Amino acid sequence: MSGFMKENKQIVNKLSTGLLLLVILSLGISISCTKESEEAIIEQKVATLLAKMTLDEKIGQMTQIRHFDEFSPEDIKSGSVGSIIHTDGPTPGNTAEEWQARFIELQKQALDSRLGIPLLFGVDAIHGQNTFEGATIFPHNIGLGATQNAELVEEAAGITALEMQGTGFNWTFSPCISIPYNEKWGRVYEAFAESTELTREFTKASVKGHQGNLSDKTTVMATAKHYVGDGSTEYGKEGGNTTLSIQEVSKRLLPPYRDAVNAGIGAIMVGFNYLSGISMHAHKPLITDTLKKGMNFDGIVVTDWKGYSRFGKNDVINAGVDMVMAVDGDMDGFQKGLKAGVENGSVPMTRIDDAVRRILRQKFRLGLFDHPFPDTTLTKKIGTEKHRAKARQAVRESMVLLKNNDKTLPIPTDAEKIVVVGEHADNTGLQSGGWTIRWQGVSRNYEGATSILTGIKEMAEGKVAYDTTGTGVHADADWAIIVVGEKPYAEFFGDIGDERGTCSFTLTEKHKAYIEAYNKKDIKTVIVLISGRPLVVTEEIAESDAFVAAWLPGSEGDGVAQVLFGAYNFTGKLPHSWPVSVEDFNGKYGPNFWNEEVNPLYEIGYGLSYQDFKKNDN
Template identity: 65%
Template sequence: MGFVMLLSCQNSIAKIHDPAIVIERKVDSLLGLMTLEEKIGQMTQVRHFYDIKKGDVVTKFIGSVIHTNGPLPGEDALGWQARFVELQKEALSTRLGIPLLIGVDAVHGQNTFPGATIFPHNIGLGASRNMSLVKQAAQVTAIEAQATGFNWVFSPCIAIPYNEKWGRVYEAFSEDTGLTQEMTLVSISGHQGQLADKTTVLATAKHFIGDGATDDGIEGGNTTLTNQEISARLLPPYRIAVASGVGSVMASFNTLMDKPMHAHKALITDTLKTKMGFEGIVLTDWKGYSRYGRNEIINAGIDMVMAVDGDLDVFQKGLKTGVETGFVSIERINDAVKRVLRQKYRLGLFENPLPDSTLVSKIGSAPHRTIAKQLVRESLVLLKNENNALPIDKNSKIVVVGEHANNSGLQSGGWTISWQGETKNYIGATTILDGLKKESQAEIIYDVKGTGTHFDADVALIVVGEQPYAEFFGDINDTTNFELTLSEAHQNYISTYADAGVKTVVVLISGRPLVITEPLEQADAFIAAWLPGSEGDGIAEVLYGDYNFMGKLPHSWPKSVDDYKGLYGPNFWDDSIEPLFEYGYGLKY
């Protein structure tokens, strides 16, 4: 009997010191001290510019700030930190001293900061299949985010794209649910690590749910999948994310069977929170409160609102009125605030709310860029290699054609430095041409627009692709400027040299598979390079044979524009559509 009592006593002591139980007790204690206004403040997220003026963090009890497209916080990393320290100190000066969550869309590295390490977009990570490197990329992103003042990132995107017309295909890892699950696990582990450590950040699984499966690939459109299809194809990565302890989930812009996801209680509360056991924060996307039902989204299970572009007072006053009139229960408010406070305690913000200035030296450091360059090498997918076109002999005379060959902005895509990306070089990056010049032992001619007739070259390296885009700007439909095929100019780059009999190697820079059936036939070799980010010279190393091709297609590749007709095309789960290249295809030397 004494032995049993001893075990019981030891178990009780263990529970008292269990970190999760300690955090819950702190959360309950703090919640009990809060006014309704303070609770609503914790549910509020604003930009550090435009949405607030000095002192608003104190008077409106703001719980979170974000940096997005707009004025930079400072001239350098210490300046960025200083801006967020200023806001953090305002939060700490309030009656209860609750620190801020400070978020950023760091979706392929800390991509808002010039000079940071920019990784291949997720579609390239999916092509690499290298789980260890993907985890390391997330760890680097966390360090460089913390080094610029952030403790929360809105990454990873774990959507399953149905349709290459969707403008966010490159933000997702793959069309394959299983591969996306594996990538989700390592990405969240890399971002969050031991959360109280100053080199980790809160991660966000997004967008919940169906954002990549909208009819005709329209960003924010309607998703008409059945509950069974959602459960089998779209929910598994979220189950992995929740099991991994992901700190937040962002709601999606799309509707599901014509109901806005932000207001979908059956999926947000009943499925994500109750059935799956998610204990973190459910966050809106941009202006989610005013766009999708106001207090209805709170009742559906939204915990924090991006109160941006004029939504701050609308949200705070509207929610207070909703509580006072009984439309929103105080229990729902308390649940939301507990979720926010829980993550702040998990991050250790109450003990260490300010960023670590010693991390600044790690931004864009050689070890970080080494990881990014290896991911570039392993993400490249060799689609064709005939006539001994590859690897290129380092003594070969090469003519390089195309603006994408010497432009780090074009090679990196959207969400790079600015929201819609850059069309010029940015600090710290290398281009494909940089790499070629570094590796070559012979003459390299750069004919940016393909206007020359350098037919005496041994090899014509033609670099073509898409212009940068993000979100709905990248959708392919009657209202946007993007196409499913290469531009006429880029097709001409290829034809000029292929028709002249010059050995022609094509590198495609794109955020999604494009219809390239004819250019593929013209070229001797063809590489899908996706959006490689800041380490473009890694591509040259593979072209010269210093490294072999490792990448495998994360998406099936369409054969023709006709494959895209209909609501879901190209949907390669449908056996009626035959791809040009199947999922998983990729050649080696």
Template identity: 45%
Template structure:
């Protein structure tokens, strides 16, 4: 996958008896077929599998959270196939070098197993390598949907893969190809938009991440998620019920996955949600028959975090849930902490004949094929040359361009925009004006994200100050206090604060919070024209406030490069963004989507420009 130290002869061996850990390792012969990179991958896979015990095969199907590894020796002892860092699982210190050191340390443990099978390590790098302090953080997917630019998405995939690979990581749990149909959903911002064509066209991010060959130094395994229908749940409830016909499921939610499979996506993650009462993690028809059969998917089907536990609605997994999920087509099971018990349960179910050995073999063939394709057997360690590119200027410039293209100009009364850089008095206010954490949103150096200086970047206020000329005054007050009629314009940067799945659901109101309302009231009382920059992961209920605003730009969740917002505010970039979702006039309209006959505040695809 990347230039790594070649796996030397002398791989360590031991005896992995069924139900028992590996014994003391010993040296293997250097000329085994699976160790020979000149042989076809399927020959290598078959040779390796012929040498594996049942427990070694079961171990390959486990993906444990790195914090769930009590003793690193357990990786070799139990032949663990994969590790992950969850959204809030970062090493200390949270630096690219520490990530790479951590990865290489875990990999050395895996190589000490009897057959020397390397780990594959996964992270949720959903808008850049967002868990790493100082990495380039791109706009969330909803902003990319506004760009309508497949080539840009592909370039973002390339840069994301390079930064991910620079920390040793092999596997990215992205992109999310969900089609959001109700903006109450807390994962709305992870969707490219409300129609399948957007997700399908922007799935070019997959080819960017995976490159021409998975074995290329800066390529990582991409994941199409969450299969399938999670954007269509009733009332936008996360992990909820998608109660629609199969025809609608296929027409709206399945198409982006079909496209991703055609592009060669290496893995597919299953949704927590249910389709007409059946949890996707146990839905054999949609996984075995549709995904693996009809769509011809040959890669790894991976569960979501503790996804097996949720099949029966009760905490923890049962033997019945384990059997149902494996027989439904799950290949790699994300069991963060209870992975030893999961192996024991799976072994018991196999020995009882409830899970066929052929199903275990199918899963292992898929997993091992990707490991060979990634080049992990030849190059198992981090390419430190890539580590130095994380957060680099060229990467940030691409993110800035993505921010520019994602901005949607929704109102421009009296041509208040673009703002004049010279001889101007500008008053900036709002909780999101000078807060890198707020503008990056969830899944940024932590699962739910956080307000404040969570990482390195340029806030929107900093971008404004860096854009104006010396003759312009830029005043700032977070809550709007201090404004008077001497200012030419007020820029209110307001909207949402960080959240992710579950906590981000808005089953009740979808309006502005009290802090925003109070800030706006102060600005509006001054009589100065107000331009609102809305930082949010979805449309908010603003119809009653809009008449008071001279201008409105939807900035989405732009990530670390707030300069891109300033580029649009001051006309260095003529806005080209188009709404990827329909903007409600009232929250009572949710769900509202193009073609449903409702009258929106702004229709799907709407977006103004400053000039032709």
């Protein structure tokens, strides 16, 4: 740390604290370490630091770039960067220690700048620290929505935050609090439910779990996304147009954001979508007037990927966006374009100061000026058995039993022979979905995870055969557990009907053949569906003896097996209504929101359980 920076930091601390003490003493107020007094100290520190900054340094604070290939150390040392993001691409290292070391190196460069302002390190940790192989991966949010358990959501967020800090991050782009109104949308699994009330409850739990005491080194800054209406576009198109009236937006979509703001969330990310033809990135009435003024949000509004260059450039800043993902070649164009806007008067200096004030405020709240580096001891807590046990609980509670004829389930542990069918049964990448290790997920087993098949073998005392391709050769089995579903996808690649993706409302012919190979034999057939949304499987449900919606369970596939064999009961309830046919979603929006005359196969909240069940307290 440079001598100038140390001296500057001491001046800021002494001046800001001294001014506050004078105010307090002059009013005869007793000094106590209250949240209000802490916030007042932070505001004075922010004001003092802001007054020392040049325009270039201010624009630097508004700049977020990737940790690879877009800058030199001099860019950070000159104060030209305010935040680093890790996305799909080269990893910071091979181990958690190497990840931390990379970010510590970058932080040291920032502290060596003229003003010594620390960096924020962000990542899309949306169901665990899912970018690090070996971390604990929880069920995606749709599965957490099925648990109906807000306390569990809070605990999962807390573990995610700790494992993020263990890899060097202090900012997560989570939770997604969108409310999907058409299952064609490729991000349905990132949202908790199609219910506004359930989303509100889990939003508060997630923010509390991630942020906790924000300056504590085991918590991180959370981000509510994507503001607003991204789950409610016509035909479920990613980045499409949301044609709800402002009254419907206020009633159905804004309440979770109000709750997030009231819970003290540190950041909100704007969406790719348009609202009645206006880009949300440039929607000043909703960003500045509604969010910042109406809800009193004092945190950071951040763009989504390349949001500045894609959605109006300086119009985005004037609308109220504070930090820009200036990624993938955008850094130079953003910084020069914004500086030119300030110099020609098209972007008010007050708008720049508001943005930087919000960024500095959160850095002070995170305690980064006093403790800029991650706790190196936390690397040992990544993927611990304690964390995995909590994720396993989440898997168990997320599973929804849709059908159970003649008490097919639970499967007796002493069954003589069980055949497990399908590639999803023994592939932790397939069972985890998108945003797992890579942006679009992986189709392989990854470190530290347990497959569904492994869990079944642990539970069963008799013979377990594995029929990867559904040949049907194990006709002597007593039970067939057929695991089918979607392949991993993320964002627009998951949109049903999008030419860039391969997703469908129905199972593939190959997976249908798996079921056909066993359901006509004298074998009890259990279908386990791995999916990020309800699919049209009306015929497959009819053909099965038992049918389970397991969503995208994450790294702990043995949790699925524990419920199938009756070590734990089914408690999950549908967070979405379940469609009867593809035609249910031919309209702009799904039947649950727009057309009450369309009767779903199962209502939201549906879910069976075992009768005469003895609770497992282990």
